[in-house]
Amino acid sequence: MPVIALLAAAGLTLTPALAQSGDGARIAMQICSGCHGVGGRSESPMFPKLNAQTPEYIEAQLKGFREHARGENTARDYMWGMAALLDAAAVKSLADYFSHQPATRGATGDAALTTKGQEIFERGLPDKGVPACATCHGAEAQGAGTFPRLAGQHKEYLLHQIEVFKNGTRGNAPVMSAVAHTLNDEQAKAVAVYLQSK
Structure with missing residues (x-):
């Protein structure tokens, strides 16, 4: 509706x-x-x-x-x-x-996924040409200008956004479309779990 x-x-x-x-x-x-x-x-x-x-x-x-x-x-x-x-x-x-509203921390998730997600967020996937997420979204995922804050965001929402970047229905961020196509499901989930925990 x-x-x-x-x-x-x-x-x-x-x-x-x-x-x-x-x-x-x-x-x-x-x-x-x-x-x-x-x-x-x-x-x-x-x-x-x-x-x-x-x-x-x-x-x-x-x-x-x-x-x-x-x-x-x-x-x-x-x-x-x-x-x-x-x-x-x-x-x-x-x-x-x-x-200007205070930030809130999200829920913690699986420790192994969180660690893997943190590594991708901080270092990217150099062998696949994926830059570190922190490059645009800030070292603490706090966002910078038109690059959004991701810290504490719902992992389900983040995963949905990766999907719509991948399928092309969210076409206003070409860099993210390229990243979304490169991440496999496990990598995307790991990044989302890490970001929700921040």
Whole structure:
């Protein structure tokens, strides 16, 4: 069910006044928290955590949703309609709001997978031409500019994103498409488990 219909069923509406208010905290609480949790601390692995995310990344993704540059099913179902209602001030305000929320650590997982994932994150897969994830995402996976924070993110969400980079439905990051095609399932899972544990 598209997000607009879900909001209507819950008695919520993203009114033009709210969408253009530039009040990121209010938009986040009244609308975004339904999926992304209070303060962006999503508890559902279907929806990414937004707390402590880089503001540049949030802005870029909201613009990508609005311009349909992200074509995966979840983007179409949940975010295309929502982002279309946000003006530039609202986008900037939401990005600022979420970027200032405290980071939360994810759950720990299998120790062997975590160790393997950390090695790939820090060193890459040189024999396959895969650079270290830390090169773009930061030494602690804290993100840098338009490269997102990955630390503490749901492993299921991360694995889904690797899949949509691989199948081409998320076409707004060519570097990640190349990386996703190179990682095998076990390597992708290891990186996701490691990142969730941070």
